Amino acid sequence: MHLVRVKICGVTTPAEARFAADCGADALGLNFYPKSSRFITSDQATRIVRELPPFTAAVGVFVEADDIDVVATAARFGLRGVQTYTADPPRTDFHPAAHIPAFRVNDASSLATIRDFVAATLSAGRPPAAVLVDSFVAGEIGGTGHVAPWELLAGFDPGVPLILAGGLTPENVGDAIRAVRPWGVDVASGVEASPGRKDRGKVRAFVQAVRAAAAELAAENRVSG
Known part of the structure; x- marks a missing residue:
């Protein structure tokens, strides 16, 4: 089966986290960026992580x-992954947490930046586990609701698994998967009732739409194979 992983980003309560996990989300994003409407405190993070079932990954x-702060936070909360928005390759190894650098994409030069980043980390012996591609909105970092340029990303191979974010919703994620063929998808605002508050119906519908699109791709692959 063509598996597409699902990350529900910006959960802010244990109940949201548990519900998303029960719907089949593979990973949940905990936002440690103080300027975000989805920012959570250390106490909130502790309560959320304790609520997660054993096979659901928490991603910071x-x-x-600072890299050292990221490593410390990952160790404190047992994060399975760290998603970083920064232009520079890490100066340290985030292992055992998987590193997922995030990039805002708006043109072909953005793709070149991603390739250069991956090449630099490979040379340093610290390759990322995957890269996340998000939409570019001036002055904003993620969770904007703006759709990433799928036509630009179709066929793009950064050399590591690709996670697609940017304006995904239950209504359009199937089209996004068919266009880009990502390893995984990441959603925040597209499943919210308001900034920082998830809508249970949208969360369930999003996961179901991803699974349906993945099954469709798997069927196509069987026919073509």
């Missing part, structure tokens, strides 16, 4: 954070 989201 960091913006221009």
Whole structure:
């Protein structure tokens, strides 16, 4: 089966986290960026992580954070992954947390930046586990609701798994998967009732739409194979 992983980003309560996990989300994003409407405190993070079932990954989201602070936060909360928004390759190894650098994409030069980043981390012996591609909105970092340029990303191979974010919703994620063929998808605002508050119906519908699109691709692959 063509598997597409699902990350529900910006959960802010244990109940949201548990519900998303029960719907089948593979990972949940915990936002440690203080300027975000989805920012959570250390106490909130502790309560959320304790609520997660054993096979659901907690991923921390960091913006221009010091590498040492990222490592410390990952260790404190047992994060399975760290998603970082920064222009520079890491100066340290985030292992055992998987590193997922995030990039805002708006043109072909953005793709070149991603390739250069991956090449630099490979040379340093610290390749990312995946890269996340998000939409570019001036002055904003993620969760904007703006759709990433799928036509630009179709066929793009950064050399590591690709996670697609940017304006995904239950209504359009199937089209996004068919266009880009990502390893995984990431959603925040597209499943919210208001900034920082998830809509249960949208969360359930999003996961179901991803699974349906993945099954469709798997069927196509069987026919073509």
